[in-house]
Amino acid sequence: MSEAVFAELKQAIIDGDEDIVEELSNKVIDESINPVDAVQLGLIKGIEVVGELWKAGEVFLPDVMMSAEAMKVGLGLLEPEIAKLGMSQGEAKGRIVLGTVEGDIHDIGKNITGAMFTAAGYKVFDVGTDIKAKDFVSKAQEVGADIIGASALLTTTMSAQKEIIDYLKEHNLRDQFKVFIGGGPTSQLFADEIGADGWAESADQAVALADRMLGK
Amino acid sequence: MLPKYNVLTQEQVEIIHNESIKILEEVGMDFDYEPALEVFRAQGQKVEGNRVHFTREFIEAKVKLAPAEFTLHARNPEHNLVCGGENIIYMPGYGAPFIQLADGTRRKSTMQDYDNIVKLAGASKNLHMTGGTVAEPQDIPDEIRHLKMIYSSIKNSDKCFMGSAEGRERAEDSIEMVSHLFGGKEVIKEKPVLISLINSLTPLKYDERMLGALMVYAEAGQAVVIASLVMAGSTGPAALVGTLALQNAEVLAGIALAQSINPGTPVVYGSTSALSDMRNGSLSIGSPECALFISASAQIARFYDVPSRSGGGLNDAKIVDAQAGYESMMTLMAASVTGINFVLHTAGILQYFMAISYEKFMMDDEMAGMLLHYMKGFNFDEDGLAFDAIAKVGPGGHFLTQKHTRKNHKKEFRTPQLSDRSAYEAWSKESLDTNQRAHKQWQEVLANYVPPVLDESIDQKLLEFIANRAK
Numbered sequence: 001m002s003e004a005v006f007a008e009l010k011q012a013i014i015d016g017d018e019d020i021v022e023e024l025s026n027k028v029i030d031e032s033i034n035p036v037d038a039v040q041l042g043l044i045k046g047i048e049v050v051g052e053l054w055k056a057g058e059v060f061l062p063d064v065m066m067s068a069e070a071m072k073v074g075l076g077l078l079e080p081e082i083a084k085l086g087m088s089q090g091e092a093k094g095r096i097v098l099g100t101v102e103g104d105i106h107d108i109g110k111n112i113t114g115a116m117f118t119a120a121g122y123k124v125f126d127v128g129t130d131i132k133a134k135d136f137v138s139k140a141q142e143v144g145a146d147i148i149g150a151s152a153l154l155t156t157t158m159s160a161q162k163e164i165i166d167y168l169k170e171h172n173l174r175d176q177f178k179v180f181i182g183g184g185p186t187s188q189l190f191a192d193e194i195g196a197d198g199w200a201e202s203a204d205q206a207v208a209l210a211d212r213m214l215g216k
Numbered sequence: 217m218l219p220k221y222n223v224l225t226q227e228q229v230e231i232i233h234n235e236s237i238k239i240l241e242e243v244g245m246d247f248d249y250e251p252a253l254e255v256f257r258a259q260g261q262k263v264e265g266n267r268v269h270f271t272r273e274f275i276e277a278k279v280k281l282a283p284a285e286f287t288l289h290a291r292n293p294e295h296n297l298v299c300g301g302e303n304i305i306y307m308p309g310y311g312a313p314f315i316q317l318a319d320g321t322r323r324k325s326t327m328q329d330y331d332n333i334v335k336l337a338g339a340s341k342n343l344h345m346t347g348g349t350v351a352e353p354q355d356i357p358d359e360i361r362h363l364k365m366i367y368s369s370i371k372n373s374d375k376c377f378m379g380s381a382e383g384r385e386r387a388e389d390s391i392e393m394v395s396h397l398f399g400g401k402e403v404i405k406e407k408p409v410l411i412s413l414i415n416s417l418t419p420l421k422y423d424e425r426m427l428g429a430l431m432v433y434a435e436a437g438q439a440v441v442i443a444s445l446v447m448a449g450s451t452g453p454a455a456l457v458g459t460l461a462l463q464n465a466e467v468l469a470g471i472a473l474a475q476s477i478n479p480g481t482p483v484v485y486g487s488t489s490a491l492s493d494m495r496n497g498s499l500s501i502g503s504p505e506c507a508l509f510i511s512a513s514a515q516i517a518r519f520y521d522v523p524s525r526s527g528g529g530l531n532d533a534k535i536v537d538a539q540a541g542y543e544s545m546m547t548l549m550a551a552s553v554t555g556i557n558f559v560l561h562t563a564g565i566l567q568y569f570m571a572i573s574y575e576k577f578m579m580d581d582e583m584a585g586m587l588l589h590y591m592k593g594f595n596f597d598e599d600g601l602a603f604d605a606i607a608k609v610g611p612g613g614h615f616l617t618q619k620h621t622r623k624n625h626k627k628e629f630r631t632p633q634l635s636d637r638s639a640y641e642a643w644s645k646e647s648l649d650t651n652q653r654a655h656k657q658w659q660e661v662l663a664n665y666v667p668p669v670l671d672e673s674i675d676q677k678l679l680e681f682i683a684n685r686a687k
Contacts, residue, residue, distance in 0.1 A: 016622065062622035069617045108614055115616075188641075201641040 013046025016066025348378025443486025
């Protein structure tokens with residue numbers, strides 16, 4: 001019985017159908033099915049398939065992003081249930097706080113990156129756009145993040161990526177988090193200049209870099 | 217489907233027509249082949265020596281007999297092609313004696329090259345037929361070369377292909393071979409399977425070889441492209457309109473001959489006119505003048521209500537470089553958007569027809585795919601308007617997680633096969649240019665290609681026929 005629900009959840013993630021994921025997640029809760037298993041054997045199995053298909057070039061960006069959205073819906077319902085029952089969810093590959101820096105409202109690149117990290121098995125905390133350095137850091141502390149990912153599309157807002165690093169240094173937190181930066185005008189050179197831990201040109205490469213850096 | 221655009225007014229087309237008639241009446245044309253002269257005599261045309269003077273009435277009445285469109289039949293009926301109307305048919309280059317290699321060197325082409333290009337065309341999603349003489353197999357004795365080429369075209373793909381235009385005998389051989397494949401001459405007379413390339417000898421001549429082949433194919437009900445290649449400035453006047461009138465006169469006379477032999481013979485109005493470079497005299501096909509000739513020819517053929525043929529990815533570049541790309545796109549796009557139906561030389565050509573390149577072939581295949589997508593134009597149904605998706609996302613959101621996006625992008629967007637859209641860093645890992653990527657790609661396509669199965673008894677008959685003819 002529960003196996004069938006897990007298989008359906010997995011398929012709904014692969015299909016990127018958040019409505020069905022919502023319906024099935026509620027069913028898990030209503031029928032007292034083990035929510036940790038629903039996440040591990042349903043949602044995560046599904047997103048793993050999507051990740052593999054993406055690497056093989058068999059699915060497109062909207063597919064991955066819809067699967068990641070559906071994943072978010074499922075976790076949004078099941079995680080509180082897991083907490084309520086005092087169960088442990090099992091470890092994600094890593095935790096990343098992601099946002100667009102202060103003064104910058106461009107978010108397509110950040111959204112794509114978030115979806116790619118989700119599809120790769122990371123737990124993503126998207127803090128949105130126009131985010132101050134201190135807000136990046138407080139969210140990272142709150143969720144116990146491994147990585148802070150800061151996006152900037154404008155040459156005028158790139159400096160705000162440096163502000164995050166400066167903020168961490170000022171508060172003696174620099175060794176707590178890896179800081180990744182990205183966005184059109186940025187480069188490896190700029191990342192080195194401001195002392196960021198990682199830079200990637202595309203969402204795919206950012207995931208690969210995180211895998212290497214966190215030893216996953 | 218995008219509307220086909222015109223480069224001439226109706227009045228201008230009529231001027232060209234009348235100029236051509238004047239050339240045919242007053243100057244006349246030479247036909248170096250007695251059977252053709254007999255046909256014209258029997259039709260009441262004035263013949264003096266090899267020179268034929270035509271009347272307007274004869275030419276106009278005969279051209280009216282040519283069908284507006286016809287179906288060319290393939291071994292696999294899924295690959296049958298309608299030639300004419302809004303349809304476009306892309307195929308490889310024709311007749312190049314050399315292979316230009318990716319490393320910049322050039323060598324004579326071989327039978328292996330012929331086989332390979334037929335296979336690449338067979339595998340292509342964008343090329344509709346495998347063409348003819350896709351490489352001149354210089355390692356095969358001339359007497360049996362055409363037999364080997366036809367066999368390769370039959371064996372290595374199940375798409376339509378072209379017959380030999382090298383004289384009466386080789387045209388007859390071509391017909392014999394396809395008769396084995398399709399079940400007899402009576403069958404193919406009703407359903408044409410071969411199309412062959414008949415060229416005039418500009419200015420104002422047809423030679424024995426081409427006329428012999430034309431007459432054989434017309435008698436057998438097979439399709440012929442009747443084409444003229446005027447080199448403006450050398451074999452034609454240094455005038456674009458005069459060149460078109462000259463080309464048109466030659467093609468009209470050829471069509472009239474085919475229709476006199478067998479009324480209703482499927483013919484294609486052909487043009488490869490280009491110019492002679494005025495510094496070194498060489499043919500220049502990657503030129504804006506050539507693109508104008510192509511465009512005007514599509515329209516002139518429409519005026520006569522017959523299908524049209526021109527060149528495709530034409531260029532004068534020596535290697536697969538930027539010149540090869542920009543010139544080819546100009547001519548292939550001109551052919552495609554002005555309504556040419558039969559696009560010979562779509563893929564592979566370099567060096568004004570002197571060389572075929574595998575890498576250029578892959579590049580042109582990509583361009584053909586781009587143009588097929590371009591010509592589809594716009595989709596105005598509900599999905600095309602996408603109002604619901606726009607309303608759902610609203611201000612400030614994004615469309616990447618909309619069901620509409622996921623479903624519709626596959627219809628509305630084309631995924632490139634060869635072009636590189638990756639970001640700079642990703643590209644710079646290997647830093648491959650188009651020539652290098654194409655070099656890898658054609659080898660992969662060839663390695664993965666499985667030719668469609670040919671019935672063993674037919675295969676045997678074809679091999680026996682070739683063995684007998686080779687004796």
